[in-house]
Structure formats: C-alpha cells, structure tokens
Amino acid sequence: MSDDDAGAADENVVPTEATEPLPAEATVESPPESRTSQGRTLALVALALSATAGVSCLLLLVPAWNSLIGVSVTVVLAFAGVVCAIVALERRRKTAMAICAVIVALIAGVVTTAAALPAPDLYAHVYGYADAPLPGPDCPPPAPAPNGTDADFWAGAFYATEMWADGVSSSAPFAFETKVFMSQAATEVPVMSMAIGRPVDVTQAAAAASVPPPESGVYLAIPVTYADPDDQAFSCAFSPAWPSSWWLAESGEQFELATVSIPEFPTLEDGGVPNPTGDSLVYYDVFDVAPEAAADGSYYTVLLAPDASEQFVYWGAD
Numbered sequence: 001m002s003d004d005d006a007g008a009a010d011e012n013v014v015p016t017e018a019t020e021p022l023p024a025e026a027t028v029e030s031p032p033e034s035r036t037s038q039g040r041t042l043a044l045v046a047l048a049l050s051a052t053a054g055v056s057c058l059l060l061l062v063p064a065w066n067s068l069i070g071v072s073v074t075v076v077l078a079f080a081g082v083v084c085a086i087v088a089l090e091r092r093r094k095t096a097m098a099i100c101a102v103i104v105a106l107i108a109g110v111v112t113t114a115a116a117l118p119a120p121d122l123y124a125h126v127y128g129y130a131d132a133p134l135p136g137p138d139c140p141p142p143a144p145a146p147n148g149t150d151a152d153f154w155a156g157a158f159y160a161t162e163m164w165a166d167g168v169s170s171s172a173p174f175a176f177e178t179k180v181f182m183s184q185a186a187t188e189v190p191v192m193s194m195a196i197g198r199p200v201d202v203t204q205a206a207a208a209a210s211v212p213p214p215e216s217g218v219y220l221a222i223p224v225t226y227a228d229p230d231d232q233a234f235s236c237a238f239s240p241a242w243p244s245s246w247w248l249a250e251s252g253e254q255f256e257l258a259t260v261s262i263p264e265f266p267t268l269e270d271g272g273v274p275n276p277t278g279d280s281l282v283y284y285d286v287f288d289v290a291p292e293a294a295a296d297g298s299y300y301t302v303l304l305a306p307d308a309s310e311q312f313v314y315w316g317a318d
Contacts, residue, residue: 190233
C-alpha cells in the first residue's frame, strides 16, 4: 500500500467519543409497592403506639403506675403515636388507621396530662393560701394523733377555743350569727372563726329547681360561715376536716343532712359561696325536717378537742 492510500484511509476513520459512566449519585425511584409498604408500616406503628398509650393511661388508676414515670411514659407514647400517624397521613397511606391512632393518642395524652395536674384546693382558692408540701420553720409541730383517731382527720380537726368547762354549749346555745373562734386540735394554733346563720325554709326553691320533695315536709337551709383565717395556720398548710352537723328540734328529735343541691343555696359539696375578698367562705347545710321542727330548734356540730374528746357546739334562737 502506498503512502497516499494510507493517508486516504486515515481520513476516512471517524473518531469515537469516550462513553462517560453514569453518575454514582443517580438513584432509581422506589417502586409503588415499596411506598405502599412503608405507609402501611407507619400507620401500624402509629396505631400500636397509640394503643399502648391508651393502656398506659388506664394503668394510671393503679397506684404503682400512677407516678411521674407512668405519666411521662404515657405522654411520650401518645406524642410518638401522633407523629407517626401524621407522617402516614401525609403519604396518604392507611388513612383510617392513622386517623384512629391520632384520636386514641390525643385522648390518652390529654387525659393523662389533666390527671397529672394538681387538683384545685377549695380552701386554698378561698383564702389564697397555697398548700405547702412540708411545714415551714415557724410552724409548730403537731401532736401525734391519739389512739383510735384517724391521722388525716386529726391533722385537719379543730375546736372552739371559748367554751364552758364541760366543753358543751347545749345548756345555753350561742345566738345565731355569733362567731366562735376555732383552733387546730393538733397544734392549738388559732385558725379561723365559725358562725351559723338563721335557718331558711327553702322548700319552694327546691321545688322550683326540680329537687325531689322533702320526705319529712320541709327543707331547712342553715348558712355556715368560716372567716378570719389565721395567716400562720394556713401558711403551715392546714386543711380543715369539715365537721358533721345536725338540726335538733325542741322535742329532742335529730335530723341529718339532706343530700340535695339547690342552686341558690350551695352546699359545701357544691363549692359554697366564696367571698370575692377572699376572707370568708359561706355554704349551706340543708336538712329535711318536720314542719314543727323547722319552727324552732338549734343547729349543732361536733368538733375534736386537743385531748381527742368530742366537743358539741350549738347555735339557736336568741
């Protein structure tokens, strides 16, 4: 072959470009089946977490689980269930299952959080004193509960500090509206005053409120007022143990409290009528009495003296 032929051959050769490899970061989109599986898994996980949170919430009724750990675990499970359910909903997979998980988790979380909050203290609300977990340094040490006396009741028991020697006022009842000053039985520290108002016939008010009629004939409401709170006593977290009371007819017949709720005459269980100034609490003791007993009689309550003896205090007509 001549040089001319070789040159012509070289001119006919078409150069080829080098083929570049695919970039390493290039990825292949997941198949639809994979995305469906992931959405189903998230929905199932959300439902499982929410169900576990619900069970944990119910277990808070058990004292051993009703603690900071139990509350924390329940809230964390509920939060995790909501997060997983929201992600599943965004992917639009297993929508019904995810929505169910959100509802269960939210209910468990809200109920647990509400249960963990401290319950309002009626007396602290009225007087503005917060409960103290431990008495302060200026609080007098309480005497131990006497044998046969409930320790919790003893801590809140109080008695009248101005009484006759026999500890009974039945021989000459206090006139209605008379203040009797009280002290704590366990420390003998003054705590407040107590006064009993004149009885009110509330039979018609009860009928207007659709309250069942009185069995004995008359509903008699007695206003009870606690006032003049002592700073030292309540700053030492004194929480009164409200005493029992009765209506005593002139005939000697006794009438116990009636378990009724009349809107205009709230009982202690109804919350009473807190004074806006925060220095008193008024509630009504309602008795179901005979008509003749409503016309005349006296109100009495039983307190607990420092020696654990019962103290009977009466209020009656002038």
